[in-house]
Amino acid sequence: MEKDASFLFGGISFNRKKFARDFDRFKGKNIVDSAEKLQLIEKEDKTIDDSLEKVEFVENEISEMEDGTSTSVSKKRKRKEKGAVPDSVEGFSVFKSSKLKKEAASEETDQSVNELLQGKKEYYQQLERDAIFRKMHNIHVSGSNIPSPLLNFAELRSRYKCRSYLLRNLAKLGFKEPTPIQRQAIPVLLSGRECFACAPTGCGKTFAFVFPILMKLKHTSKDGVRAVILSPTRELAAQTTRECKRLARKKFYIRLMTKQLAKSGDFSKLRCDVLISTPLRLKFAIQKRKLDLSRVEFLVLDESDKLFEPGMLEQVDFVVKACTNPSILRSLFSATLPDIVEDRARTIMHDAVRVIIGRKNSASETIEQKLVYVGSEEGKLLALRQNFAEREFEPTSASIRSKQGACKGAI
């Protein structure tokens, strides 16, 4: 110990004069003890200092905790409270927002499912209404996705944005309600669907195809023929031309293929939107006068049962092939629709809708029919004249095969 003390105090000298009084107080006492005591005191002081530092540190920590500003404290807090969702950061919680997103998504899905169900319900209700309406008007249809029949002419505007001049012209013609064939065939054609339409004579078939053609063409153009109506006879072609002009009233170039036109018409210069012709004259014009039908958008075969008879079928076929526009819309209108005609027509038509008024191949219920047996040609004329005489004051129409027959009957 002494050795250690002498080592500790080696090289140290006390200024005895300066500390004489202190020396006197400790006179006779072991200087080593004093040095040890000094050391101990110093040690104790250091321990106290350390303790004080610790106390100071803890006090700081406590005050910072109370202020809530210390990052270490908040980190500790976060660690402590991991998993809990504090109220103050509610809006930023990942768990909370993902839950909200899920809720919103499921709400959206619910809404779209409801809308889908509602749409489906309305669709079936509409189908039911259409079926009842068709039954009321003796309209029979077959095909997929058939458009609803027209309730009135005003629907042409609300459903198909028909231009007002056409509706005005209809009103001028005195047409108040569409006929059954018009109710169904017009929406079919306006929806861009091909169609077989069969309705008895006098049911307004002409307007059923002329109206959608004029509506779809919209305005006249210099692009050449855009619609062709084929009729089996010149008389019917002329009649259709008249009806067409009555409705269009100079808005379009509507032409009848006369013999003169077929022989010498310059079709490259001739303005023509709608061309009405018999198959033979049209075939002639295509072959000899280089009539171009590649832009034809609508092809109507009127009185198609006659057009598909053996003598005419080849010419009709020629015209059909000359109309090369891939987006062409073809339709057949006839008073009768024999199966063989429908089968042949189906080979050139796409997804066609069939519209039949009354029973297929039956006469109109509003036309009175009578079967009279006659022995000879003279007997037929006699029976006809007698019939006309009986109905002197009633409008009468007769369908005959030739003009000569009509003249004889009238004499």
Ligand SMILES: Nc1ncnc2c1ncn2[C@@H]1O[C@H](COP(=O)(O)OP(=O)(O)OP(=O)(O)O)[C@@H](O)[C@H]1O
């Ligand atoms: N909606 C309508 N309202 C009143 N009259 C109409 C209507 N539609 C057409 N008509 C008239 O009915 C008559 C017969 O029409 P249309 O010639 O088109 O019948 P059709 O079925 O083509 O007869 P056909 O088989 O003899 O060719 C015409 O005088 C026509 O103007």
